[in-house]
Amino acid sequence: MINYAFSFYDLEYFLLIFVRVSMFIYIAPFFSMTNTPRNVRVLLSIFISYILYSTLTPSQAVITDSLAELAMIVIKEAVVGLLIGMSANICMSILNFAGHIADMETGLSMAQIFDPATRQSMTLTGGIYNYSFNLMMLASGLYIYLLGALKDTYTLIPVNGAVFNSERLLNSAITFMTDYVLIGFRIMLPIFAAMLMLNAILGVMAKVSPQMNMFAIGVQIKIIVGLGTLFLTVGMLPRISDFIFEEMRKMLVLFVESMI
DSSP states (O other): OOOOOOOHHHHHHHHHHHHHHHHHHHHSTTTTOTTSOHHHHHHHHHHHHHHHHHHSOGGGOOOOSSHHHHHHHHHHHHHHHHHHHHHHHGGGHHHHHHHHHHHHHHTOTTOEEEETTTTEEEEHHHHHHHHHHHHHHHHHTHHHHHHHHHHHHHHHSOTTOOOOOHHHHHHHHHHHHHHHHHHHHHHTHHHHHHHHHHHHHHHHHHHHOTTSOHHHHHHHHHHHHHHHHHHHTGGGHHHHHHHHHHHHHHHHHHHHHTTO
16 A cells, blocks of 8 residues: 655655756756746656655755745745756857857848747847757757756755855856856857958958949848858857857856855
8 A cells, every 4th residue: 555644844845845946947948948838847847856855865854933934945945946047047148149249240130030939039140059059958968967967956055055155146147247258259250250351351342443332242242151151160069069068067066156
């Protein structure tokens, strides 16, 4: 006969685990895609929470004396889950930044596409980078790494054990902003270099042949050269994904360390 009996403290401990996991699923990349049904995300959160509850020590259940104290613990666990998921999700903005700069150089910045996954507008090149990264994420199993990182946080940050260090959080945000510009520029560097050489050539031609309207010619040439460069650098997409993967790992470590 199967015994389903459990204590109130076990239920409380499970629900606190569920709060952190659900907040992580809500904001983490790949899991937070809006085209994933909400029921699936809720069931996934419950399933992961149950597995974590089975592997963690039930004796670590948090005993509270008042409803206000329990509410504060729930808020704390929700913030921990959001920060862990956001540390990985913010790295996706690097691809949008790189695509926006690349489209500005090629003259396609006015062309926007609607992403049904995020329900936001993005540039053409940014969309290519985003979908390529999601494909690499599925192929490389990065979502398993993210779930493993979430599991490890319960060893480093037990339930009701988070201590928010504002100075470390600020330093982590500053580090990300530095890497945001650096990695974004490295991603679109081939297109930027091609456009720089093309502008130099068009400038020389404008001096050699003043009668030619270089403005009218340059718009079409920039689009052709930009798309051609993007096509020739398709083989670099796995390396671009590596940049984002490494940044996600770095940000996860920094944000978790700021809550220990």
